[in-house]
Amino acid sequence: MTADTAPALRDGPAAALLESAASAVRRVIRWPNRLSLYLGGLALVAIVALTVADVALRNLFAMVVPGGMELTGLLTILVALSTLAVVEVERGHIRVDLLLQAFAGRVRDALHAGGLLLAAAMMAVTALQIWRQALYLKQNGIVTGLLGVPEWPFVVAASLFVLLFALALSANMLQALAAVARRRDPAGIALALLCIAAVAAILWFCFDPSALPFELSRQMRGIFAIGLCFVLIFLGVHVAAAMAVTALLGISLLIAPAASLTSLGSTAIDVVSDQTWSVVPLFVWMGLVVVASGFAGELYRAAYRWIGHLPGGLASASTVACAGLSSIVGDTLSGVYSMGSIALPQMRRYGYDMKLATASIACAATIGVMVPPSIAFIVYGMITEVSIGKLFMAGILPGILFAAILVALITLRAALNPALAPRGEVSSWKQRFTDSAGVWPILVLMLLVLGGIYAGAVTANEAGGLGVFGALAIALAMRRLRWPAFRQSLGQTLRLSAGIIVIFMFATAFSRFIAISGLTGQLAQLAIGLDLGRYELIGAILLFYVVIGMFMNALPALVLTVPLFFPIAMGAGFDPVWFGVLVVIMVELGVVTPPIGVNVFAISTMAKEVPMLDIFKGVFPFWIAFVVLIGLIVAFPEIALFLPSLM
C-alpha cells in the first residue's frame, strides 16, 4: 500500500496507527522536499552557467569568473544533498540486501524496520553535527577566501537536508513497523523489538563506549567495528548509514565520542563542499540529456547495424566507449554514470543480459584510472617520490590491454552463451550508412567535451559543464527536448548524484576510522611478516589488496597502504614504476569488489530492476580479466615499463 491511501480496515489498531504516523511524517516533509528539489536544480543550473561563463571568458579573454570555484564548491553542497529525502521516499538509496532476501517474511520485515531505525537515528545525529559545524563556521567568522562569502548558511542548508532525510527514513521505518504489526505474529514482533533494542545499544555505545560489556584490545576494536559494518550491510541497512555508524562507533571506541562526533560533522561537509564533486552531476546530466533527446537511441541503432551481429557487440562497444570516456575525464564515476545512462536502456532494448551489461560498464570505467590523467598515479607519485610523468606513461599500455581483455572476455562469453547477448542480422552497407546519419550530434558533443580536455582548454569539471550546455543546445536547436523532459532529466540527475555522494560522504568518515584503527598496518604486517620470496611477496601484497578492496575506496587505500609496502617492494628489488601500476590496478579492483564497491553501487542506481547481488555476480567473471591483466604485467613488466623507458 502507498502512503496516501487510508489504512485497510483489517489492520489492527497498532498497524493502523503506525501507518497513519508514517503518512503524517510524509505529509510534513512533502513541501520541504519539493522546495529542496527546486533549490538543488537551481544550484546545478548555476554551476553549469558559472562553468560555461568561466570557460568562455578564459579562452576568449584570458579572464576567470572571480571566485567561480568557491561558488561551485558551495553550490555542490545543495546539489549533492538536496534530494536525499526525495530519494528515500522513492526508496532509491543504495542497499545490499543479499542476506535479507534469504529470510522468511516476518524476519525480513523486522530487520528492515530495525535497519531503517538505525539509519534514521544516524542521519539525525549527522544533521545535528553538521548544524554544530555551521555554528563553528559562523562563530569563527569563516568565509570563502576570495569573495568573502560566509560558508555557514550553506552548511545550515546541508543540515536541514540531512534532517529531512532522517524524517523520510522515519516514515519508512514506521511503515515497516506497520508491516510487522499487520502480521500479528508474536515471534515477528519480538524480533522487531530485539532489533530496536540492538539499535539502541549500538547508539548507546557510540556515546558511551565504556558501557561496552566486554573488554576489547585496540586491534579487536577496529575489527569489531568493521565486522559490524559488514553485518549491517548484508542485513540490508543503507550502505551510507552502515558506514556512518561504523565510523562513529569505531572512533568512539578507539578515542572518544567528542572526537568521533566532530569528525562525523566536519567530514560530511568536507566531502560535499568539494567542488571536484561537481563533475559527477554534470556528467550524469549530460548523459541523461543525450538519452532524453533520443540521440542515445540513434547511436545504438547505428552501432547495432555495424556490430550487432558480432557476439556481445554492443557490450564490447559500450565497454570501449566507457573506457575511453573515463580515461580522458580521469574520473571513474563520470564514466559509469554517463555511459550507464546512455548504454543500459539500449542494451536492455536489444535483449542483452543485464548482469553482463551492468558489469561490463562498471569494470570498463576502472580503466579511467590506468590511462592518464589519473589522480591515483599522482597520489602514488607524491607518496613515493616516483616521477608522475613516468607513471602516466606506464599506465597507458595496461589500460589498453585491459580494454582488449574485457572485449575478448565479453566476446567469448557471448559466443559460448548466445542468450547473454542476442545477435542481430548482418546489415547491408546501405543500412549502416543510412542509420549512421543521426549520430553526428553526439559525436560533435564528445569532440567538444573530450577534445576540450585533451587540448588543455578545459578541466574535467569544466568539460562536464560544457557537455551539459552543448547537449542542451543541440537538443533545443533540433527541437528534441521539451520542458517536461528537461525537468525530468534535471530531477533524475539530482537523485542519482545524491545517491552516490552520500555514500562517499560516509565512506570518507569510514576511511578515517580505518586510518585511526591502524588496521591496514596490521594486515600489511601479516603479509610482510611471512618472510616470503620475491613472487610470493607480490602474491601476498596482491591478496592483501583484494581484502582491503572489500571495504576501502581507491584513494584512501593508496594513502594508507603505499607507505607500508613501497619500502618492502623496493627492498625486494622491484621497479617503483611497475609496482605503482600494479598497486593502482589493485586498488581499482576494490571499486567492483563486494560488499562496498562504489562502481557497482553507481551502476545499480541506474538499473533499479537488477538486484545488487546480480550485479556483483555479473562482475565476478570480469575478475578473470583483472587476474589475466595482473598476471601479464607480472610476467612481462615491459607492458608497464616500455613507454616510460622511452622518456
Add this chain to the structure above:
Amino acid sequence: EPIELKMQFASPDGTPWNDMDRRFAAELEAVTGGRAKVTFFPPGSVTPFKDWLQATGSGLLDIGFVWHPILPGKFLPMELFALPGLAKNQTIDSMVYWRLREDFPAMGELFGPADNVVDLATFVAMGAHLHSREPVRTLEDFKGKVFAAQDSAGVKVLERLGASASVMVGPDAYLALQRGAIDGVLCAWGWVNNFKLNEVTTYHTLLNLNPGSYSTVMNRDTWNRLTEQEQRHIADLLPVYFFYNTTNSAAAAMSKIPAENLFALSAEDRAALVAQMQPLWAEWVQKADSAGLPGQKILDEAQRLLTLYDQN
C-alpha cells in the same frame, strides 16, 4: 602514566617537512623520557588540512598543524604577513611576528577556549614564487596569462597584476599544467616538492609573495597531562624546531633547476608591485580596526622591524 600522542604527517615520506615532523616527534619522546609515544598517520588520512584544528581540539589527534590561510576569516592577525610585498623572508617574518606579539598581545590571541588547543608555536611560512611553463621575467609578462595559486591571497595578487587566477590544490595544479590549461602556479617551494610541479614547469620567478603562516598546536587535555617541566621543555624546543624548515624545502626544490631558468624581478618592478598592492594593505588595516586592533600602528611597526632586521 604513558601518553600516546597521535600526530598526522603534513607531507609524504622523503620530503623535508616529513623529516621535520619525525625530528619533532623524536624530541617530544625524548623530552618526556619516553613516557610519550608518538603514533604517526599518513598525510590526509585522519583529517584534511581544513579540519586539523577541530580534529586536534576534539582529541581525534593530539598534535595539529594549523595552516592559517585555509580558514579565511579566523586568523586576522596572521593575514598581515600575507600582504603582498611586505614579507622579507621566513626567518625575519617570524621574528617580527614574535616581537609584535610582545607589543600587541592581541596579535597572539589566535585560539579561543572553544578551540581547546594550546598554541605551541606560530610561524610565518615561505613566500610563494611563480612556477611557469613559459618565462615570466617582468610585471608586463604577467598580463593576460592564466595561473593557479595556492591560496586566495595569491589570486588577489595575480589579478592586480593583470593576470587571471583561481585557487587550486596541488594535484589539480599538476594536471592543469600538464594539459596546458594554465600558464603557471603561484606557490611555495614546499608545494613544488610535494606535488612534483617541477615535472610540469620549467621557469621559476622568485617573488616571495604573500607567505602563509601556521601554528603547531596540542590538544589542551593532552597538554595538561604533561608535567610542568615537560611543558617548559617543549616551549624551549620550538624555536629550534622552526629553523629546520626555513631553507630545506627551497634548497631541495631549487637544486635541480638550471640557474638560467630562475628569474628575479628588477628593483623597479618590485617597487611597482608593492605600489600596486597598497589597496590590499589598506584593506587589512581597516579589517583590523573594525576588529578592535590598532591596524595602522601594527602595520607601521611591522614594516619598521622588517626593514631593521633585513639590514642587519
